[in-house]
Amino acid sequence: MSYTTILVADEEGVRRITLNRPERRNAMTPEMQEELMLAMEESVESDSRVVVFAGAGDAFCAGLDLSALQRMNDRSEAEYTADAKRIARLFRTLFELPKPTIALVQGPAIAGGTGLATMCDFTLAAPGAKFGYTEVRIGFVPAVVSAFLTLQIGEKRARDLLLTGRLFTADEALRLGLVNEVVEAEKLETRCAELVGVLKGNSPEALGATKRLLAAQNKAWLNAALRAALAANAEARGTYDFREGVAAFLEKRKPIWKT
Numbered sequence: 001m002s003y004t005t006i007l008v009a010d011e012e013g014v015r016r017i018t019l020n021r022p023e024r025r026n027a028m029t030p031e032m033q034e035e036l037m038l039a040m041e042e043s044v045e046s047d048s049r050v051v052v053f054a055g056a057g058d059a060f061c062a063g064l065d066l067s068a069l070q071r072m073n074d075r076s077e078a079e080y081t082a083d084a085k086r087i088a089r090l091f092r093t094l095f096e097l098p099k100p101t102i103a104l105v106q107g108p109a110i111a112g113g114t115g116l117a118t119m120c121d122f123t124l125a126a127p128g129a130k131f132g133y134t135e136v137r138i139g140f141v142p143a144v145v146s147a148f149l150t151l152q153i154g155e156k157r158a159r160d161l162l163l164t165g166r167l168f169t170a171d172e173a174l175r176l177g178l179v180n181e182v183v184e185a186e187k188l189e190t191r192c193a194e195l196v197g198v199l200k201g202n203s204p205e206a207l208g209a210t211k212r213l214l215a216a217q218n219k220a221w222l223n224a225a226l227r228a229a230l231a232a233n234a235e236a237r238g239t240y241d242f243r244e245g246v247a248a249f250l251e252k253r254k255p256i257w258k259t
Contacts, residue, residue, distance in 0.1 A: 001042065005032035008039050014196055015039070015048035022057025025148045027065035027114055030083065033090045040093050049200050053120060053190060056209065060105045060129070061113030066138070066246050077234055084233035087112070088144045088226050093207065095119050095148060096215040098208040100199045104188050105129045105170070105179075115145040118152065118178040121211075122195060125170040126185035132167035139245030143233040147225035151218055154176055191256070 001050070002080065007018040017039050028036075043051050055061055064087075094116065103109075103120040107129060112130045117123055133149070135142040142149075142162050150158045153176050161168070162225035173179040183191045199207070236242050242257055248255035 003035045003039070006035050006039060008042075010046065010048055013047065013049040013139075013200055014052060015046065015050070015095055016041045016052045016054065019053075019055045019061055021057075022059070024065060025059035025062035025108065026057070026113070026117075027062040029065045029068050030086065033086055034110055037093050040097055043099060044097070045068075048099065049204055050196050051097065051099055051101045052196070053101065053116065055104075055106065055109075057107075059107040060103070060109040061116055062108060063113045063134070064250060068248055072180055077238065079238045080234040081230060082201065083237075084139055084230045087233070088230060091115055091119060091144055091148060092226070094224075096211070097175065098211050100211070102195060102205065106185055110167075111135055111142070112145065114178075115148065118173070122181075123173075123179045124181050124183050124191055125173060125179045126186055127170055127182055128185065129170040129173075130167050131170070131173050133161050134158055134165045134167070136163065136165040137245070138249050139236075139239065139241030139243075139257070141232045141236040143229035143236070144226065146222060147222060147229050150225070151222070166216030198248065244246045 003017070005021055007016075007020075009016045017036065019028075019032065021027060021029075031199045040051065040157055044088060047131065061174040100122070101120040102122045102124065105117045105123060105125040107126070109117040109129060110132050111134050117125075117131070124215065133142045133145060146158065146162055156174060168176075170182045174182050181191065241255075244257070246257045
């Protein structure tokens, strides 16, 4: 399979998926989301034992490509819903992938990029990495990621990150439990290789069964949370605040909110 927005390499039981839009800080487009899902789905049927995610260039992922979002402003509610469903499928595919996943975060991982990085089983971050659920800054609702974030760190701390939209460091992400280790940038690959070695030494059947068990434990709650998230996501895209927030971001100015 050939890909346009990502690079996929298989070597010695490891599938490495690299977000490959460095000129856009690896911001996600609908095409990239589809390609990420396909690459993960292929990994399930392959002989890979571990799936590693990385970003080309200086950033891991800047979240959704806002220029692509702006082009969706005049779409119907059904089209907004379909777009939200694709995002939910992407994150759920990652969250429930039956093979161990590792994210190597060398730089910014923002909004959906934070979700992509921290939903992996293991997140290794360089000291200079930055995270943040910044959607509210542009009049958007961090709907889909909120469901997974609440599962990971609890509602109180999730409210802090989601409502302030603030950026936070790799060290804080470690304290919150969103990052497993903070590793010097030049040692990320070495530490990843060590972790891969540990995982490959374990029973692949037991690893898959453990991941399926963990996914099943919160399945009913997550189903309900994502249904609410999809509705909130689609509704938000039709609001003045969303259109103004995206326009202000792209025009590098402060948004003018209605009061």
